[in-house]
Amino acid sequence: EDPALLAEFEARIARGESIEPKDWMPERYRRQLVRMMSQHAHSEVVGMLPEGNWITRAPSLRRKLSLLAKVQDEAGHGLYIYCGTETLGVDRQQLLEELITGKAKYSSIFNYPTLTWADMGVIGWFVDGAAIVNQTALAKHCSYGPYKRAMVRVCKEENFHKKQGFESVAALAQGTPAQHAMVQDAVDRWWWPTLMMFGPPDSDSPNSAELLRWGVKKYTNDELRQRFVNLTIPQAQAVGLTLPDPSLRFDEATGNWVFGEIDWNEFWQVVKGDGPCNRERVAARRAAHEDGEWVRAAATAHAEKKAARGAT
Ligand code: 3HC
Numbered sequence: 001e002d003p004a005l006l007a008e009f010e011a012r013i014a015r016g017e018s019i020e021p022k023d024w025m026p027e028r029y030r031r032q033l034v035r036m037m038s039q040h041a042h043s044e045v046v047g048m049l050p051e052g053n054w055i056t057r058a059p060s061l062r063r064k065l066s067l068l069a070k071v072q073d074e075a076g077h078g079l080y081i082y083c084g085t086e087t088l089g090v091d092r093q094q095l096l097e098e099l100i101t102g103k104a105k106y107s108s109i110f111n112y113p114t115l116t117w118a119d120m121g122v123i124g125w126f127v128d129g130a131a132i133v134n135q136t137a138l139a140k141h142c143s144y145g146p147y148k149r150a151m152v153r154v155c156k157e158e159n160f161h162k163k164q165g166f167e168s169v170a171a172l173a174q175g176t177p178a179q180h181a182m183v184q185d186a187v188d189r190w191w192w193p194t195l196m197m198f199g200p201p202d203s204d205s206p207n208s209a210e211l212l213r214w215g216v217k218k219y220t221n222d223e224l225r226q227r228f229v230n231l232t233i234p235q236a237q238a239v240g241l242t243l244p245d246p247s248l249r250f251d252e253a254t255g256n257w258v259f260g261e262i263d264w265n266e267f268w269q270v271v272k273g274d275g276p277c278n279r280e281r282v283a284a285r286r287a288a289h290e291d292g293e294w295v296r297a298a299a300t301a302h303a304e305k306k307a308a309r310g311a312t
Contacts, residue, residue, distance in 0.1 A: 001026055013215045018145035021087040029214050030088050032207065033144050036216065037085045038095045042106035044078035045099070046281050050114040051123060059117060066164040067120055073157045080154065084146045100286040102278075108267060109197045111275030118172055118179075118186035124165015126187075126194040126232065132158045133228045134198065143215030166235065173239040180240075187236070188244040195259070196267045198225035204264075226256055233257050 005024050012019065019025055048071045055071065058064035082092050098104035109127055114120070132155060139151035172183035199205055199221035211217040219227075236243055247260040269275065 010214075013143050013213075016215075017143075018148065019143050020145045026214075028210065029216075032210055032214070032216065033147065034085055034088050034090050035207075036211070037081055037088075037147055038090070038098075039105045039107070041078045041081035041085060041095070042099050042104050043110065044074045044081065046106045046110045046285060047127075048074045048078075049281055049284050050110055050112070050277075051120060053114050054117060054120050057117065058120075063120075063168065070124065070161045070164065073161065077154050077157070080150050081147075084150050087146045096289065100282065100289050102273065102282045105271065106281075107197055108270040108275065109193050111270050111278045111281060112189070112193050113276055115189070116182050116186060118169070118183040119190070121165045121168030121172060121183065122186040122190045124161050124163075125169050125235070126165075126190050127197065128158045128161035128165060129232060130194050130197045130228050132162060133224050133231070137218045137224065138216075141215065141218035147216075169241070170239045173241055184241055187241050191243050191245070192262060192266075193270075195225055195229070195262055196270070198222075198228065200264065200267065201262075229257050229259055230255070 006026060009019075009025060009029075012023075019029070051067060051071050051074075055064060055067055058067055082095065085095065086092055095104065099106070109130075114123070135151045135155050135158060139148060139155050142148040142151065169183055169187075172179040174180075199208075202208060202220045202222045205221050208217060208220055212220070233243065233248070245260045247258070249258050250256075251258050270278070273279075
């Protein structure tokens, strides 16, 4: 790449300017954004599956409505971020093909099963809570304009997702002993996979250096993970729930909750496709795509007829 153009690009990043689709950018910058944004969009779309599993079994109309609204929002987030990737010149069909053939990465967290109703509340509280920590940083600091702006609306909706989730968790935690046990079991199953959502440790994060240098990431994986832990533990204490980490302790000097070792073997196993539900999730997306073929054909036929009418 032209060193003068690269120097000007990095000066713009240093000044905190937004890089827009028509601006000059290093090919590596574009590729990193396509990688990160497409995986984010895939995560939103696959993230509907674990929760969709409980829409028909919600315990009340109110809980059903808020879960339905959340899942619908996730679909919108996915479409919104796919639009963002298209500003970088990628073809959405190619991205969808990569997802349904199992080639594309999406967030590890969605490869775990949702075993009880309490999982719905814990996912809203933990998973959307983690997403808020990650996405707020993108909404405030990401150097790529379309991604940064997309995150503003996404974060507003994630906050509703987290609030409805935590309300459900609080109701169960203060309910009957059986309800308390059910939500504690969900917390025990989702805590560590949620910490893994933030990515591998900074010592093993090949993309972070470039993303930090070019202002896509403002904070490292470990910094955001720590921020989530510090935020969430007092919330668990407030509703009388414990976390499945015996070594948890508050460090007065740093103000951080020190937590135990994450099982990175489990993380990489899930990322590489061998998590509890990876195959099921990809198969479900493939089936939805195939079942939707008639809708795409009808829409294409309609558009062709409309264009032919317009031409006469
Ligand atoms: N799940 C799956 N793959 C992961 C992962 C995770 N939790 N964390 C990291 N990886 C992959 C990376 O994609 C990378 O592989 P690649 O080079 O083949 O793409 C590899 O592991 C090494 O990780 P790095 O730390 O080098 O990768 P990044 O710098 O991209 O950091 C990230 C990973 C923190 C997820 C970052 O990509 C990011 O912030 N992405 C944007 C936010 C996002 O995608 N969130 C996913 C959840 S969306 C969600 O929660 C929806 C909400 O509505 C519930």
